[in-house]
Amino acid sequence: MSNNADGVQGITEADIANYLANTPGFFERHAELLGAIQLTSPHGQRAVSLQERQMEMLRERIKGLELKIMEMIRNSQENVAIAERLHRYTRTILLTADAAELPGRMVASLKHEFLIPQAAIRLWGVDVPHNGATYAEPASDDVKSFASSLTLPYCGANAGFEASEWLEDGVTVASMAMIPLRHGMDDKSGAFGLLVLGSPDPTRYAADMGTEFLMRIGEVSSAALSRLRPQA
Incomplete structure (x- = not known):
């Protein structure tokens, strides 16, 4: 052979x-x-x-494991930091006695804690005493339908959304996060408002980013802002 x-x-x-x-x-x-x-x-x-x-x-092999461990530690530290910011945001809400002050306090706290360049809250169906407030200015039926259709926060490019006009300088916003405000995911009445976050950085709110903490922000915000709606 x-x-x-x-x-x-x-x-x-x-x-x-x-x-x-x-x-x-x-x-x-x-x-x-x-x-x-x-x-x-x-x-x-x-x-x-x-x-x-x-x-x-x-x-x-050990070097590769060390890099993975360092990445896990870094992710854990980042999650702890975000959780602490969310805790401080929730504390701000709980310390706000006047319901009419909630939207302004919440926007200010979000911008401070999470270093968000621009933020806004818009509500519909509020109780009579809140009519005429900036946060209760009219929103189109399209915006209301869009908010109610969201099962998760929207994250992505600013494609000329009407909600970007609620921000301080919507023209400069390249990416947005839009979080529906509702009593719960099973609430059949749909959303009663929208929390909008904007950034000039096109990668700040990417379509593939995780939305877990944004969902938590939405749940806490929804529960607090329910105080501005007519009480049964």
Whole structure:
């Protein structure tokens, strides 16, 4: 039989690999081979022993695990920081005795705690004493339908949404988050308002970003702002 790159006289590399895998005592009986085997280092063309190559592989694996652990720690720290900001936001709401002051306090707190350039709240169906307030100015039927259709906060580019006009300088807003305000996800009456966050950074509110904390903000905000609606 002829020699080739895949084997010698009919013995293939797979045959050798299977033999060594199924013969654990081979290198115990031929320990001198471990020191004689030379491999090419991935960090250059120099030859290294099998033991050295194994150590390099272990170091690379440990380095990869360390990077994953550092990423997990960083994500955990970021989540803790966001949770603390949400806690302070909730505290601000609870300390606001006058319901009419809630929208303004909430917008100011969100901008401060989460470093949001622009934010606004718009409500519809408010109780009579709140008619005429900035947060109760009219919203189109399209906006109301859009808010009620959202099962999750909208995050993405500002495509000329009417809601961007509620912000201080909507022309400069490149990305937006729009959070529906409702009594609950199972509320059949739909949304009674919309919380709008805007940024000139087109990547601040990306379509693929996580919305868990935005949902929590929406739930807390909805519960507080329900005080401005007619009470049954």
